[in-house]
Amino acid sequence: MHPASGYQTRHDACDVLDTHRHDAAYAALVLDGSHVEASADGPIACTPGTLVLHPRWHAHGNRFGRQGAKVVNVELDTAPARLHVLRVPDLREAAEVFVRAPQRLAELLAACEVASAPSLPAWQVEFLSALEHDELAMTELARRAGVSLAHASRSFLKSHGMPPQLLRRELRCRRALALLGGDASLAQIAADSGFADQSHLSRSLREATGNTPSRLRRQIKCVQDANPRAAVQ
Known part of the structure; x- marks a missing residue:
């Protein structure tokens, strides 16, 4: 894992970001303030010291608290297969890693504790x-x-x-993206992911990621070939 140097974002008090998606995998560390991240994984309460590892194309929205929030982010070369929510042992040292020594991110992750899952x-x-x-x-x-x-x-x-109908599509798209890393045909992936047919799969993934299943498969395979042992599962 060799991420680029971190970049900070500042969010105003009570700001709301509607559900959106990032093409790249990235890590986000909350420096101050608070927000709730809402996604198909459930609501995640993010406070200073919360570190969230987002897989590629992860759809989520954010509701910020009364003090807003400051967050530092780094893009990841090695994408985690799923969302990870962690707590850093020392916020000041973790911020130094994000901003000045991103090559030490794997070392930082190994020292973190897994945060409690949403209830x-x-x-x-x-x-x-x-x-x-x-x-x-x-x-x-x-x-x-x-x-x-x-x-x-x-x-x-x-x-x-997201309302239930969009949640269903999101969960099916996640399953399809995971299966695209294997060798099953697109028709089989559509069936195994709950889509009506291959055309339904293609439309849904294009709406979710902006890419066709074939292009997504090439991207996933390229990442797998470049990183045969992912740092985060």
Whole structure:
């Protein structure tokens, strides 16, 4: 892992960033203030010392606290396969690594502790699992979870930054991106990821990443060839 030097971003009090995506994998370290990052991974409370490793094309939104927030970011050559939320042992030293010694990032990561996973209501956990694995209509999923569809939509929009329909697409796209690193055909990947057919897969991935499945596969394979042993899984 050989990231470039870090760059800082300052966000105003109570600022809101709608759900967006970064093409590159990157690490973000909160220096001061606070924000909540909402994604298909759930709401992540980010305070000074929180270090978040984002995989490529990770979709998330941000709601900043009353003091705003200052964050330092570095792009990663080696993309993590999934989101990682960590706590650094010493914020001042971690900031030095990000800004002046990014070549020591792997050493910093090894010293971090894994942050607590977000706590979700039981019905949301059940709903998310069904979104990823079942083909049932949203109204039926809400009924089985014991909530109204309107309540589910409001709750997921607040906690995950997306209503259930977009969450379903996001979870399917994630599964497809993971499978693109293998040798299965695009038609098989579409079926295994829950898409109706290969055309549905192509449309969804193009909307999510701006790239076709074939181009994404080439990019993923190129990264795998250049980094046969990823620093972060």
